[in-house]
Amino acid sequence: MRLDLRSIVEILLVLSWQIPSGSSAWGSSWTNSPPEDANELDQDYANAITPDPGSLVGEVEAELLPQDSAAYFVTLNNSQVTVQVGSTAALRCQVYDVAEHSTISWIRHRDHHLITVGTTTYSNDERFQVIHSAEAQDWTLQVRFAQPRDAGVYECQVSAHPPLGQLTTLVVMEAVADINGPIERLVQTGSPVHLVCTISQLHEPPTYVFWYHGDHMVNYDNTNRIKVTHGSARSELHISSVNSGDSGNYTCMPSNAQPASIHLQVITGETPAAMQRASATEMQRCISLALMSSLLALMAL
Known part of the structure; x- marks a missing residue:
C-alpha cells in the first residue's frame, strides 16, 4: 500500500505521542497522554502539511503575483x-x-x-x-x-x-439654427431681402454655413444679386432685388447645428401695404353691411 505525505506525517505524530520521552527503541512503556504543549504540536503539524505558498511557484510565477501598484x-x-x-x-x-x-x-x-x-x-x-x-x-x-x-x-x-x-x-x-422673423415672408418684386441666421447652444464655431434656395446652394451665386456674410455664431443672406424666381424655401444649414428654413413669396402688382389696406377696407364694408342688416331686422319687429 502506497502512503501519501499526509498519512506518513499523521502516523509519525501518533507514534511520537506514544513513545516515552528518552526512549530510543520500541518498548512496553506506551502512554496515551497528549504532549505537554498541544498548541505547539498542532502548529508543527500544520507547518508540516501546509508548505509556504511562495515555495510552490518559480521565479517567473512569483513576479506575476498581485502587487501593490505605484501607478x-x-x-x-x-x-x-x-x-x-x-x-x-x-x-x-x-x-x-x-x-x-x-x-x-x-x-x-x-x-x-x-x-x-x-x-x-x-x-x-x-x-x-x-x-x-x-x-x-x-x-x-x-x-x-x-x-x-x-x-x-x-x-x-x-x-x-x-x-x-x-x-x-x-x-x-446639439446647436440649433434660427432665421430671425416669421417663417412666411411676403415681399414685392424689386425689393431687397435680408435674412439673418443665428446659432444657439454653440460650443465651437461651425466650419461652414450653407444657404439653400430649395435644393440649390446660393453661397457662391455669380449673379451679384446674392451675398452671404458670416460671423462666429451667425450668417446673413442678402438679396439686392428679388424677382418672381426667388420665391420658395430658404434654408440656413450650419456644419454642426440643426438647420432652419423660411418661405419667401415674391409678389407683383400691388404692394403688401396696398393689399393690407384693401383687406382692411373690405373688412369694414362687411361689418357695415352686417350692422345695417341687424338694424333693419330690429325695425321690422
Missing part, C-alpha cells in the same frame, strides 16, 4: 469634456509608473461596454480609438463625429492591485 493618474478625476455634434472628442488619461504587466482600458459606464484595452479597440464602432503616447504615458480615447448618444460617463482603468480608475463625463451639445 497614479496625472489627469483630473471626474472631469468633463464638452463637444459639438459632429466634432471629435478627446478624453485624456495620463498615468505614470504603470507596471509592465498592467494594461490601460476604457469602459463606457452606461452599458459597461469595454471599448479599448491598451491600444486595441474592442468596440464595433470604428469612431472609437485610443491615441497612445509612450513618452507622455497618455492613453487618450478619441471619439470621432460625436453624436448625442455618445454622451455619458467613461472610465479609464488600470489593471493594478488594487484596481485604479478615473472618470470622465462626455457632454455632446
Whole structure:
C-alpha cells in the first residue's frame, strides 16, 4: 500500500505521542497522554502539511503575483469634456509608473461596454480609438463625429492591485439654427431681402454655413444679386432685388447645428401695404353691411 505525505506525517505524530520521552527503541512503556504543549504540536503539524505558498511557484510565477501598484493618474478625476455634434472628442488619461504587466482600458459606464484595452479597440464602432503616447504615458480615447448618444460617463482603468480608475463625463451639445422673423415672408418684386441666421447652444464655431434656395446652394451665386456674410455664431443672406424666381424655401444649414428654413413669396402688382389696406377696407364694408342688416331686422319687429 502506497502512503501519501499526509498519512506518513499523521502516523509519525501518533507514534511520537506514544513513545516515552528518552526512549530510543520500541518498548512496553506506551502512554496515551497528549504532549505537554498541544498548541505547539498542532502548529508543527500544520507547518508540516501546509508548505509556504511562495515555495510552490518559480521565479517567473512569483513576479506575476498581485502587487501593490505605484501607478497614479496625472489627469483630473471626474472631469468633463464638452463637444459639438459632429466634432471629435478627446478624453485624456495620463498615468505614470504603470507596471509592465498592467494594461490601460476604457469602459463606457452606461452599458459597461469595454471599448479599448491598451491600444486595441474592442468596440464595433470604428469612431472609437485610443491615441497612445509612450513618452507622455497618455492613453487618450478619441471619439470621432460625436453624436448625442455618445454622451455619458467613461472610465479609464488600470489593471493594478488594487484596481485604479478615473472618470470622465462626455457632454455632446446639439446647436440649433434660427432665421430671425416669421417663417412666411411676403415681399414685392424689386425689393431687397435680408435674412439673418443665428446659432444657439454653440460650443465651437461651425466650419461652414450653407444657404439653400430649395435644393440649390446660393453661397457662391455669380449673379451679384446674392451675398452671404458670416460671423462666429451667425450668417446673413442678402438679396439686392428679388424677382418672381426667388420665391420658395430658404434654408440656413450650419456644419454642426440643426438647420432652419423660411418661405419667401415674391409678389407683383400691388404692394403688401396696398393689399393690407384693401383687406382692411373690405373688412369694414362687411361689418357695415352686417350692422345695417341687424338694424333693419330690429325695425321690422
